[in-house]
Amino acid sequence: MKNQQAAEKFTGIMEKFIGLSSKRLPDDVFEKLKELRDKEESPMQKVIYDTYFDNLQKAIEMSRPCCQDTGLLHFYIKAGAEFPYIGIIKDCLHDAVARATVSAPLRQNVVDYFVERNTNDNTGERIPWINWDIIPDNDEMEITTYFAGGGCCLPGKAQVFKPSDGYAAIVRYVFDAVSDLGINACPPLIVGVGLGHNVENAAVLSKKAYLRPLGTHHQHPKGANLEKQLTEGLNKLGIGAQGLRGNSAVMEVHIESSGRHTATIAVAVNTACYAHRCGRIRFNKDLSYDIISYEGATL
Ligand code: SF4
CATH class of the missing domain: 3.30.360 (Dihydrodipicolinate Reductase; domain 2)
Structure with a gap:
């Protein structure tokens, strides 16, 4: 041609x-939202999820975003x-x-x-x-x-820590970022975490992390375990759909990483909203x- x-x-x-x-x-996100709706106990959370689904149905019927x-x-x-x-x-x-x-x-x-x-x-x-x-x-x-x-994945955060801050700094940073940025997006979120050697490489990795299909894991077992622990921990914050009280602040946390410098621990966090x-x-x-x-x- x-x-x-x-x-x-x-x-x-x-x-x-x-x-x-x-x-x-995408199909994986739609299925995940259905699963999280069933896990919510409060009537208000069920109403919000049902409104999400109603909105999504109308978008298809009316051919509108x-x-x-x-x-x-x-x-x-x-x-x-x-x-x-x-x-x-x-x-x-x-x-x-x-x-x-x-x-x-x-x-x-x-x-x-x-x-x-x-x-x-x-x-x-x-x-x-x-x-x-x-x-x-x-x-x-x-x-x-x-x-x-503009309210979800364009505002992001990145910081470079010193090795003396330890890997605990990563966890603290993710929790602070999600409680700060997450409520401006429309939860439940897909949280992308980039672990790299400087802010720009960590930022790109955090984007690639939230683009990974749901149900996939970091290639290293320790990375996959950290994804699981962060997901479980963030879902204990009490943030639900639309930032109101609920059981699922996040759909999943995904991590993408690169090698780091001996002197740096770079972390970036990006929050993708329910309308992923x-x-x-x-x-x-x-x-x-x-x-x-x-x-x-x-x-
Ligand atoms: S659904 Fe996502 S893109 Fe739409 S207003 Fe909420 S955070 Fe912004």
Whole structure:
């Protein structure tokens, strides 16, 4: 396929996929919300969960985004080194976002820092934000589309501790961050924790952590155990859906890590809200595709 033809095809698919992802929660998140609703005891919590589900149903029926804050568009891309269209993807995603802003429709959220004006099509300087991972010996491309809302996962926290602070500093920091940031989002949250060597690498890892599908664990048993303990601990804070009293502040805590410097312990925390609009799609080298996050969905 010629690049121009491929660009038109890919942009059209992504425009529709962005629209779908703004309206429907991924299957794993939807199932988790049902499970947490059943665990709540207070009538108020049940009402809030039922309102969430009612809202999600109406979003599908009316073909409208399931939250008014459709956020900034983030794309996390795993691109096979042999995927033939890597060179056109950035521009195509830019066009797909602008088109989806009208067709979905999406709220216009992007403001230029120095012109101080809304760009009106959800694109702008370095927006959509794209994170690339290149996968060797592979000819596919997997794209995670994320709607990063202003009250949930755009405010995040990061800090570098000294080794003398100990790993207990990580736990304290996560609890403080969730009790501070979490109530401004709409719980139950998916908490992404990045453990790295400086603030920027920890911050990126914390984003990748909350994008991991629910039910997956850190690759190291100790990391997986820390995820479990943090999840259980945060769910004892007494924060429930919409920040009111309840049993489940979080759906899960996910940790992603990298090696650290002997002198640093870097921690970042990001809180993704109940409206975790995280769509995953995989393209083959001929631009045929599989929708991963929504069973039975078509574009
Ligand atoms: S926290 Fe999430 S659900 Fe709540 S308003 Fe923001 S984007 Fe929407």
